[in-house]
Amino acid sequence: MLTRIKKKGSSATSKASRVLLALTLAGSLLAACSKEAPATSSNAGANSKGNEVQQTSSFSYWSILDANASSSVTQLGHVEFYKQLETKTGVKINFSHPPVGSEDEQFNLTIASRDLPDIMEYGWLMYPGGPEKAIQDNVIIELNDLIDQHAPNIKKYLDENPEIAKQVKTDNGVLYVVPSIGIGTVNTFSGPLVRKDWLEDLGLPVPETIDEWTTMLRAFKEKKGASAPFTMLINHSQKPNDIIVGAFGVGREFYLDNGQVKFGPMEPGFKDYLTLMRDWYKEGLLDPDIGANDKKTLDAKMSSGKSGAVFGFAGSSIGVYLNANKDKNPEYDLTAAQYPVLNKGDEPKFINRADSYRPQGSAAITTSNPDPVSAIKWLDYYFTEEGHMLKNFGVEGLTYTLDNGFPKYTDLIMKNPDKLSIAQAMGKYLRANYPSPGFVNDDRYLEQYYELPQQKESIKVWGKYENNSIGVKMPLVSATPEESQKLAKIMSDINTYADEMYIRFIMGEESLDNFDKYVAQIKKMNIEEAIQLQQAAVDRFNKR
Amino acid sequence: MPQLSTKTAAAEVKPIGVAPNLNFCRKLARDLVRNKAIYIMLIPVILYYAIFHYGPMYGAIIAFKQFNVALGIGDSPWVGLQNFKDFFESYYFWRVLRNTVLISVYQLIFAFPAPIILALLLNEITKNWFKKLVQTISYMPHFISLVVVGGMITQFLARDGFITDIIVWFGGERTALLAHAENFRTIFVTSGIWQQIGWGSIIYLAALSGINPEQYEAATVDGAGRLRKLWNITLPGIMPVIVILFIMQVGHMMDVGFEKVILLYNPNTYETADVINSFVYRKGLGGSFEYSFTTAVGLFQSLINFTLLISANYISRKVNETSLW
């Protein structure tokens, strides 16, 4: 009976044996393709005493592979800067990078598996419990003594810049990373953007006060046909990019007022802000669809002329919008506007200034590192003049030439023969345009990095008052694990409530007469406790 | 095996009190020997589940701890039910629970039958080439990533989106549909149907192909019309698959995924759109990796899901013979 079963297709027996064969084949192929997990601990050179930098050491190094570099190389070791660095210092670095977009997950798993690389570049402030906990948990080591004894350049810089050193230390004064520090006079790369060609056509000045903004938006609507003159994104991650709220003297979330932590959405100034937004919305000056915007629709509105004013970045926004129009609408032009204020002559305070200490590109030495002394010496090189030039400008003659002492990038960078953009060319030969241990954002680099005149202008405009933000912006505090858990618990409810009410107030679905009820509700949800937690962290920061 | 010999053997040899246990062991041993081949066949399967599922299951205890990656699961401190309390005491607990349940129920009522209906309709198509064409094209949306689908939905339902145009043409109001809370569930479920109807119908088509055409021929001879054939032959033929899939869907009621919700919602629609998983996701954005909290909520969801599954399975077993176990 078995043999009489016929089907379309092969017979059962040969099918089974074929399955088995394929399985074995697959198995052997898979076995052949699996490789040994790469060794993550490394061997230090034979002599690790003395101050010689020429030793044969090697370290394993974990960091994110920035998009600008990854377009040309698969690991940082192939970047020209690192090749040069290896020659000059004699230290070999074995890079490993998490897949792009999954860095946080990979970070957790690496730590969980206890298979730590020797050096890890990471924003250690994000570690639950902060950097102190990372040291306590035996993940990374304290660097104070090491820097004191073996890293003269780092030590000198930190001693001479106590305010910045404060950012880099824990609340107890412990140094935990070799930091990435933004030097340079401008640290603000985003802010209000408006249609310059429209302003010129309408004979309007670049707006400075809220009233001037209202006038401008009205003109955009009536005379330029903009259906959404001012547009924005309202989801949670976009809140720091709110450019209007600062005019009313309050921050969009937590901020400082004379050393006191306050929560913007419950302050009286916020009611004035909401009133303005509601009026704009009613008059059609604010995008009627701000509830449903995502980045794509935002970009589309700005590029196509449905909107005339928006929050944007010097690089990506200006670049994208101008590019999108350079063929079809060559008149299209953008200019940066100053962060708006209420009264003429006031100076804006709530500006998107990047902190000097850039946690993301800072390097920590892990407890797996067999030779921290050599490691810190190697990292010290980044803080020397030579190391700084090598990292940000590269090799003289190849990537830059000295023009009266000013390092000018060569065509290899500025007009790359392989058609790489400036950012990508820099990613291939240098490590200048994203955070890294040592100094970044050198003025001389910044001048040449932004190609378009509008971009160069924009950072000057936005950066003009950026130091005003120092007294109002929350500093880089670190919270204890208990604090951050409590904070997360309280704030997730409050943020949900505040965000919902925000859009309801603006769209007119909730009357602003209920503002006090809304504040009372926020208080009921324990905002005071959250403020206290933040205040404690700020106080600790100030005492560092 | 003949009952008599068992009883006699037991009565002869063992005292009454011990008999039931030993009886059970004996039965088990006999069963294992008799069906040795089948059990041997199941060994790799059992090993797989033991190693990859039951082995790591201890990880669930981080729901009762404050998990720290560096300390590991063993050394992280215990916090008892704190994570659960954090969740239940949240201001929005009932809301996200309600939204999750409602969306799941709508999906059960509307999205579950859709692929079945499609399969049945396809079954009625006589031109084979047309049937194949519809099959091949209808499952394409399944492969478009959620991010792109979300982007398309946002665009098409915008104030000037083309679906909005159609709605206005039918007399509706011109507005950005995604900005209004009352629209969210409809949009969410309907777009889900559109994206999955083709892919979901595949399993039912496979089940339909297993029905003996002779049954249809006999029914035609008996004078049965198309509707009768559907009711008496087709539906019963695929009923086991339908029931099993239905039970399993009931077992996933708490699981409305966060990715699609996050792509389509905004603060104005939190009221109807915020589900358990999107709420937990936002909480984790504070920067600290809230493994423990997420695990605790997951445990809660699993408990409810499993209870629902057991109930659905029980009811199914009573009503017809098909059930998971």
Added chain:
Amino acid sequence: MHKKSLGSLLFDMVNVILMCLLIITTAYPFVYVIFASLSDSNMLVSHTGLLFQPLGLQMDAYNMVFSNPNILSGYGNTLLIVVGGTLINLLFTSLGAYGLSRKGLMLIRPLTIGIVFTMFFSGGLIPVYLLVYNGLHLGNSLWALVLPTAISTFNLIVMRTSFAAVPESLIESGRIDGAGEFKILFRIVIPLSMPVIAVMILYYGVAHWNSWFSAMIYLRDRELYPLQLILREILIQNSVDSMTSAAGGSDDKYSIGESIKYATIVIATLPILLVYPFLQKYFAKGVMIGAIKE
């Protein structure tokens, strides 16, 4: 030949219309994706609404993707994972489905419950990761991508349901003929369940084809990355959302992200669409009935 009633004819007409509507609504989004992938990114950025043709036809996105050094190895790895992985899946799942579909055995019910239980309760990512990486030392190998997912409980249940529907009489006569259980499984039950096997090949195959998460956490060498992970990287690299890639410049290099988003979908999906027609023949009506007749 029966005459179809008016109601019947009407039904058929409506059915065809519905199917046509379905085709249009489900085909169009993919057509949109294809057009977008061939469009100039700059024009895409400012465009809203439907696309009826590529905007500024160009192959930039595809060039960018295919010039990535890991694309070829990505395809190769994925092919290996799909074929090898699906075979492993089929083997394990059939064994399980057959075993669990047998009635009268004492342990079947507890086993089934124990297996279904794992659909709901799991230890989470970290214990599994530690098991695979530290415990079994499968880190950085393709085995880590196929062994932990050797059986999908959902698929197991579906297959079991199908196996249970094979007439007991056939199995009995197999036993009478002296066949052991393995033979019965491979020579009777599986051949008679080809539609479900075809569905399983589709489900497991597509799952392997689309997977990138396991690869992301277990693999270190880029040469082992499957296609989806490579595409994902390309996508993110070219996304204009990342702040660090605040590239300056008036060149188009960087809004190319828009069209790449769509190109990656096309590249990843086209192969699957080409496979499905081959499996379709198993869904034809009564395909297995010929097998039962002797």
